[in-house]
Amino acid sequence: MPHPWIAQRMSRIDSSGIRRVFDLAAQLTDPVNLSIGQPDFPVPEPIKQAAVEAIRQDRNGYSVTQGIAPLLERLREQVAREYPQHADRQVFVTSGTSGALLLALMVLVDPGDEVVVMDPYFVMYPALVSLAGGKVVLVDTYPDFRLRPERLQAAITPRTKVILFNSPCNPTGHVADEEEVQAVAQLAREHGLALISDEIYRQFCYDQPFVSPARFYEQTLVVDGYSKAYAVTGWRLGFAHGPSEVIQEMLKLQQYSFVCAPHPLQWGILAAEQVDMSPQVEAYRRKRDLIHQGLADLYPMPKPQGAFYAFVQLPPGTTGQQFVEEAVKEQLLVIPGGIFSSRDTHIRISYAASDETIRRGIDILRRLHRRLAAT
Numbered sequence: 001m002p003h004p005w006i007a008q009r010m011s012r013i014d015s016s017g018i019r020r021v022f023d024l025a026a027q028l029t030d031p032v033n034l035s036i037g038q039p040d041f042p043v044p045e046p047i048k049q050a051a052v053e054a055i056r057q058d059r060n061g062y063s064v065t066q067g068i069a070p071l072l073e074r075l076r077e078q079v080a081r082e083y084p085q086h087a088d089r090q091v092f093v094t095s096g097t098s099g100a101l102l103l104a105l106m107v108l109v110d111p112g113d114e115v116v117v118m119d120p121y122f123v124m125y126p127a128l129v130s131l132a133g134g135k136v137v138l139v140d141t142y143p144d145f146r147l148r149p150e151r152l153q154a155a156i157t158p159r160t161k162v163i164l165f166n167s168p169c170n171p172t173g174h175v176a177d178e179e180e181v182q183a184v185a186q187l188a189r190e191h192g193l194a195l196i197s198d199e200i201y202r203q204f205c206y207d208q209p210f211v212s213p214a215r216f217y218e219q220t221l222v223v224d225g226y227s228k229a230y231a232v233t234g235w236r237l238g239f240a241h242g243p244s245e246v247i248q249e250m251l252k253l254q255q256y257s258f259v260c261a262p263h264p265l266q267w268g269i270l271a272a273e274q275v276d277m278s279p280q281v282e283a284y285r286r287k288r289d290l291i292h293q294g295l296a297d298l299y300p301m302p303k304p305q306g307a308f309y310a311f312v313q314l315p316p317g318t319t320g321q322q323f324v325e326e327a328v329k330e331q332l333l334v335i336p337g338g339i340f341s342s343r344d345t346h347i348r349i350s351y352a353a354s355d356e357t358i359r360r361g362i363d364i365l366r367r368l369h370r371r372l373a374a375t
């Protein structure tokens, strides 16, 4: 029985899977950790310096809700350059991409509305949709994680309100090409649906350029952030841009919830303009190759094209949960696919780690596979 004070909406949010992984992780003192969803490179020095300066200069109070003027100006320029034809597009600074997602779903979803999400999905999506009172409708993208327009079309009902789209994808590493993105945009437009595009990994595309559905559907609501691109996951800085009326409602809710994104850190991230992150992205491309070359013969996977994850298939009959428990005995930490999906047939491997850790991880994964195949 839950505590009598707890609201019913909390019973619709299940975090037991993640908790089990955390419990397993807590048993290890020095794991080979391929479970982490954040970059392993340090925050570039100019960005750190600018944040320290802002704190020293007493920029520690609230900022205006929409974000400090110079950062907003930067974002407006960026958005206008990318979408010069979108006269109605507005932008503001959020408390991380998570903050933007929460605001977006609270603003767009009424109780009973359906939100279409591709499976596998980022863990937060079902929880946030439930919090807003919505119902998640999953669209299967196995085995190659490409979006099939006919499957998306089949998931749309008269109750559908939102399509929630994420490319490059956490957990699969799939980067949607122009054809897939155009199909999502077109279906959203045809059915008059809100389309949320989570673009937090857009800098991490290794084989092909990033394509946003906003290019094909001007009503697309984009949520994005600095966490992954600059390794500032703890800073809680993101932004959202989309149709002005939706943005105004999100701002209203931000005023009464987050209030503003962390103020001194908004000054800090202004220095991002001075840094070139292409060496870090290049290093992650090599890590992607390392993982793919090291495992693809044993663990079927489409070659990951973006973000910093590989989502690999386990031998038939082994669930992600069982596999992760075995892996922990070998000091290896990966995440069971069931956390991100209605199936538990895969694991997510993060290669945001040192080459040495990745190599040790590959050795353990190969050993585990041999052992499973022998039983």
Ligand SMILES: Cc1ncc(COP(=O)(O)O)c(C=O)c1O
Pocket: 037, 095, 096, 097, 098, 099, 122, 166, 169, 170, 198, 200, 224, 225, 226, 227, 233, 236, 237, 238
């Ligand atoms: C797909 C996706 N969206 C959003 C987020 C949240 O990012 P932020 O740190 O900006 O809240 C993450 C973080 O892992 C993510 O993987």
